[in-house]
Amino acid sequence: MALSLQEQLLKAGVADKSKAKQARAEKRKQKKRKQPVDNAAQAAAQEALAAKKVKDRELNQQQNAVKHERSVAAQVKQLIDLNKQSRSKGETLLNFTHDNKIKRMYVTDAQHKGVLAAKLAVVLLEEEYELVPIVVAEKIAERAPQSVVYIAEIDQAVTDEVTEGTEDWYADYEIPDDLTW
Template sequence: MAAKSLQEQLLGAGLVNKKKANKLKAEKLQHKQKVKNGKATAQDDSERQLELKKQREEKAEKDRQLNLEKQKELEKKAIQGQIRQMIVQNKITKQNGDIAYHFTDEKKVKKLYVNQAMHDDLTKGRLAIAKLDSGYELIPEPVALKIIERDEQYILVCNSRTERVEDEEDPYADFQIPDDLMW
């Protein structure tokens, strides 16, 4: 007894008619022909190429965003280095004084002992107080203004830059606070 193909068995059982069997056979031959000529893979490759292109574009965009973040971080570090250098080069040596000059640093009141001449310069805006690491340095007002242009958090006191904001409901608005008030 000869072995029957699956197609012949399906025809014998009545599950498939002769027309449908011929159609499937023709599609199978066409597929073999496409594979032989390389056309079947070309269609699959084009879809794959589109997907790969999309992935490359997404990766390029992500890399560009990371590079921008790194560049901003480097610029920030460069500015911090410039500010640090400006403070170190222009700091005024503190002379031991007996007058306490009070100022705020992060909502805390701090004091710096200075002599009378430095105290006068601080109140008139000729000197400024800059924060360097955990200490405080006196620097000339023009240098402080240059530092403020880059990052104002380093300058704690610069009286030439303070702007008076008038509050209409302030009951003490008529009473001016003297610049040399010591508290």
Template sequence: MASLQDQFLKAGLVDKNKAKKLHQDKTQQKKVERRTGSESVDEARLAALEVQRKNAERARELNAQRDAAAAQKAVFAQIVQMVQTNRQSKGVGDIAYYYTHGTKIDKIYVSAEVQKHLIAGRLVIVCLDGKTELIPRVIADKIAERDESLVVRVKKASTEVDEDDPYAAFQIPDDFTW
């Protein structure tokens, strides 16, 4: 294999005199370095090393982002699989069950038995890809470990009465529907 200098000469990019002059300058510089004991700084080499370091750093960042995206996708796949294998029937009913998901109030129609399970906390609502599914609380806890935003928690009514509440004497019945 020919050297780079020979390739440039053959391509006509450099003439023979210029190549000879560069070779002489290089050997003279090496001779001076040996005599003085100091090394000259090769700026092109340093620039190339800097570019190589930056490229390696950028490649590491891209790999970290790619790995994070793959891990997130794998977690979502686990959640989807848990929901599909453990979803419960909503029952054939016309009872509207209202719940809040984030800032939105939504409702699903369930049977009376399913409503009792939801109120008791045995069943939990999971919102996944715009669909609502009912799953057991144990599975919902596992999903919440992976992504809390998908699980709708039903807050139990507090039995404590505020001292300043003017409506404390008026109790709301349990079977109250909106």
């Protein structure tokens, strides 16, 4: 029976198990160190890993940009849907420009005056023009400026005319003294 030197020393009691284990570990480490390291292959692998990281980072940025665009579009759609003015009984023609073309839509008289007084704005939602309050149009412009089609520039003469028309409706009527509210 041929025992290794290490086993023979253990049997004889000259060496203990922990030292034998330590010697085996040292032997394995030396074997690994003796294996030639291919620097060119290692460098190529690191370059490939770095290129993959860059490519993954760019892909993540593109995906985040797409998610952000979808989020903004959903916010704009929701703002318009919740705040659009009904134009169902509109008989007054409102003319405005969009992309250097004159566009038309039928609105009520009050809505027409609101647009001229810059209280309402025309916005574009899925190829449809809608009227929303100016405050909402400003929020939409922060998110997607291309959705806001027309906001009237306030002309003082038009504003005075609109405000005078609304204040003087009952000027011709006499209010009785005995009227109680």
